[in-house]
Structure formats: structure tokens, C-alpha cells
Amino acid sequence: EVQLVESGGGLVQPGGSLRLSCAASGFVFSSYWMHWVRQSPAKGLVWVSGINGDGSGTTYADSVKGRFTVSRDNARHTLYLQMNSLRAEDTAVYYCVRESAAFDIWGQGTMVTVSS
Amino acid sequence: QAGLTQPPSVSKDLRQTATLTCTGNSNNVGNQGAAWLQQHQGHPPKLLSYRNDNRPSGISERFSASRSGNTASLTITGLQPEDEADYYCSAWDSSLSAWVFGGGTKLTVL
Secondary structure (H helix, E strand, O other): OOEEEEEOOEEEOOOOOEEEEEEEEOOOHHHOEEEEEEEEOOOEEEEEEEEOOOOOOEEEOOOOOOOEEEEEEOOOOEEEEEEOOOOHHHOEEEEEEEEOOOEEEEOOOEEEEEOO | OOOEEOOOEEEEOOOOOEEEEEEOOOOOHHHHOOEEEEEOOOOOOEEEEEOOOEOOOOOOOOEEEEEEOOEEEEEEOOOOHHHOEEEEEEEEEOOOOEEEEEOOEEEEEO
16 A cells, blocks of 8 residues: 655744654655645645655745755655754644655655744 | 635535535646645544546445636535535645645535
């Protein structure tokens, strides 16, 4: 079964850091671009970042550029998102998503709350 | 980053047909086409169609998508209670070098 399972969310103070993980199974992980997409009631679905199959290419939304870093470990079939200098507006459910012509496989999401 | 435009809500009767729209520009919908996602409350989004009119395996033929210029459409025929959900469009924007989403349409089946 193709599956993505996120972890690492939680409550963090403004200015703090958090690292999200996404464990992939059921497909050849290294063959796919992978992305992080977040969702909040205020802003809906927002693409955050993407990384190509071998990890050599990354892209970011302007709102997180310079603060977030996406990476992957293909040997461990795991995607990561390092989030630094977190702000209240980063509060959202963060989804790990596989790209195959579109965002075809989504994880269940992990909640990140930035609040003092 | 600019997003795609969707009507906030659509209401249709059971067994009727609903057509949802998603308007972008020549850098996103008009260029790369759009994908459609369905999201039920408390669940992650689910891909319904991609590159305008391709359906992943397992998606009902009641869902069909199309594009005309910079506007993508999702048509749902024979509406069922389980079709009540939020529907989002997405596309790659070549000008922004970013993926963009619509704000979502809440479909109510009466």
C-alpha cells in the first residue's frame, strides 16, 4: 500500500524551530518529487516546498524561503522539513505529498501550532 | 503568491449535476492545466483528476474535468450525499515557479 506518514508536529513558541518527518512506503521513493503543503482555515491549501528525487533540487514558497529547509533520505525513505524562525502565520496542518503529474498521494498531516 | 479563483460555495440537488470552476491565467491553468482535489472534513485531500481530464484509477466516472483557456472545470454528475465536500484546484505556475491552489469550493448536496 502506498503510504505517507508525517510526524514531528507540535506546539512551538514564535521564533522557535521544529523538524517534520514523513515516512514513505509502498513505492520507489527516490523516483518522485516530494512536497510539503500546509492548510489552515485562514489561508486554505498552500504549497510550501518541494524536492526532486535525488535531493539535488529544491523549491520554496516565498513565505518560507530562508526559514525552512526541505531534505530527504532516500535510504530511509523519509522526507524532512526543518522549520526555523517560526511565526504565528506558520500555524497549520502540514501534509507530505507525492507528485506524479499532480499531488497524487497525501499523508494524514501533522499539526504545527506557533504560539506563546 | 497569487492563487487560483474558485467560487466559495455551490449547492445542488441530489442526483443533479454540479460544475465547479477554477480560474487562473496563462502561466498556470492556461499553460500546464489544472488538477482537482476532493477533501472531506477531517481528511487529507484526494486527487480526482490531473492535467485537465485524466482520472487516477479508482475515481468514479461521475467526475470529469476539462479546460477552456485559463479556466478549468470539474463536472460531477448524479450527485450523491458523499460528494458533499470541499473541492480544490491546483496548478504549476511557471511564472512564479510555484504550485498554486484555489481557495476551494464547498459543495453542498441538498
